[in-house]
Amino acid sequence: MEGYTPFNSGALVENQRTGVVGVTFEYLSSTSLDLAYTTWLGTAGVWDDRDNIAATFKYSF
Incomplete structure (x- = not known):
């Protein structure tokens, strides 16, 4: 991920990674x-x- 979100929501943060x-x-x-x-890796951000x-x-039935 490169950059930031247009709003101050904290949902996407630069250098943030996820693994599933x-x-x-x-x-x-x-x-x-x-x-x-x-799991969330890298920069934690707001949360x-x-x-x-x-x-x-x-x-199923």
Whole structure:
């Protein structure tokens, strides 16, 4: 990322990076579990700690 956002929102900051790792577990083609980890690297900007873990359970019928 090079530059800054046009507004003072702090959403995008120069030298800021993100990394995302995810995996999906599927059972009998009707049930699945998605797990993902997002980490923010480089310049922190306005918010110092935005790392998060997401889990999504899906059931199709």
